[in-house]
Amino acid sequence: xxxxxxxxxxxxxxxxxxxxxxxxxxxxxxxxxxxxxxxxxxxxxxxxxxxxxxxxxxxxxxxxxxxxxxxxxxxxxxxxxxxxxxxxxxxxxxxxxxxxxxxxxxxxxxxxxxxxxxxxxxxxxxxxxxxxxxxxxxxxxxxxxxxxxxxxxxxxxxxxxxxxxxxxxxxxxxxxxxxxxxxxxxxxxxxxxxxxxxxxxxxxxxxxxxxxxxxxxxxxxxxxxxxxxxxxxxxxxxxxxxx
Numbered sequence: 001x002x003x004x005x006x007x008x009x010x011x012x013x014x015x016x017x018x019x020x021x022x023x024x025x026x027x028x029x030x031x032x033x034x035x036x037x038x039x040x041x042x043x044x045x046x047x048x049x050x051x052x053x054x055x056x057x058x059x060x061x062x063x064x065x066x067x068x069x070x071x072x073x074x075x076x077x078x079x080x081x082x083x084x085x086x087x088x089x090x091x092x093x094x095x096x097x098x099x100x101x102x103x104x105x106x107x108x109x110x111x112x113x114x115x116x117x118x119x120x121x122x123x124x125x126x127x128x129x130x131x132x133x134x135x136x137x138x139x140x141x142x143x144x145x146x147x148x149x150x151x152x153x154x155x156x157x158x159x160x161x162x163x164x165x166x167x168x169x170x171x172x173x174x175x176x177x178x179x180x181x182x183x184x185x186x187x188x189x190x191x192x193x194x195x196x197x198x199x200x201x202x203x204x205x206x207x208x209x210x211x212x213x214x215x216x217x218x219x220x221x222x223x224x225x226x227x228x229x230x231x232x233x234x235x236x237x238x239x240x241x242x243x
Contacts (some may be wrong), residue, residue: 001174002218003197004068004182006041006088007210009034010243011080026121028109034212037241041213042087044236046140047183049111052217052229067182068180071092073137073157075184076102077123077147082133084213085184087133092191097137099179100147101167104186105160110170120153122146161192161201170194175220190216197226208232212243 002009013028030038045068073096075085081102107165108121125144140145174181185193191208193199197218210216210232217229234242 001171001177002180003171003218004070004180005216005218006084006182006184007190007191007212007214008076008078008084008184008221009037009041009078010013010212014243015225024110026110027079027123029079033241033243034080035211037243038084038239039087039124040241041084041236042091045088046091048236053154061121064240067092068182070182071179071182073097073184074099074102074182076100076104077142078103078186079124081129081184081186082124082136086133088182089212090186091108094132095135098139099140099183100139101163102183102189103148103163104184105155105157105192107152107155108146109154109223110203111154114217118153118215120138120150122147122150134228157192159187161196164189164192165201167193171197172221174218175224176222194218198228211237213237 010031010033011028012031015031016024027063036113047066049066050068070092073085073089073092073094075081075096075098077098085096108123111118111119123146125146126131126138127140127144128140129142171181187210190210194208194216195203208231211234214232214234216231216233219229
């Protein structure tokens, strides 16, 4: 089984973080650059020569396979991941499934830094997702009231690690198959998920870093072995689009 982890494209909060701005929002959309990054990675995933699979198969012919040919496509319910996943879903002509446990560490919240403190928000509701992202499969646990419990405010890292363990367990159920599974998710959650898959939790002294729309691939064999094939690959982006 092959697992591909794709970080979302650049969001407005990514830019706010760079410039130390106070205009952060709870569930940020993509920037103009982010939308171009999303289209670029979608084109790459659907049309590029998959050299890694060609090397694995050692074919008799010189015909390189086109596209990554995912069998399953999942994304986080956060707006920036949904917007990143949409062109991928369209280019690959496959249904994307929203997986709540793929959301970013912290959940949907803002720290106002005043008497209000940290405030939680529910995130996009079922109808809102279905209207904006036609064809996406939305699980029943996402209602029109949203998917995140505002009472949780900011999710702590231990809870995030617990989600990563759940996702890792679900992924490992496919290790005896020929599935090629893609997850469109987030930077910190990718870091924690990789550590879970590689039996490195808890770990606070090192970090797996990813650029926007970077791709990481892991291969799983039926005997339980895991191979990290590549990390933070951005071959699809020209230098002026890397963020």
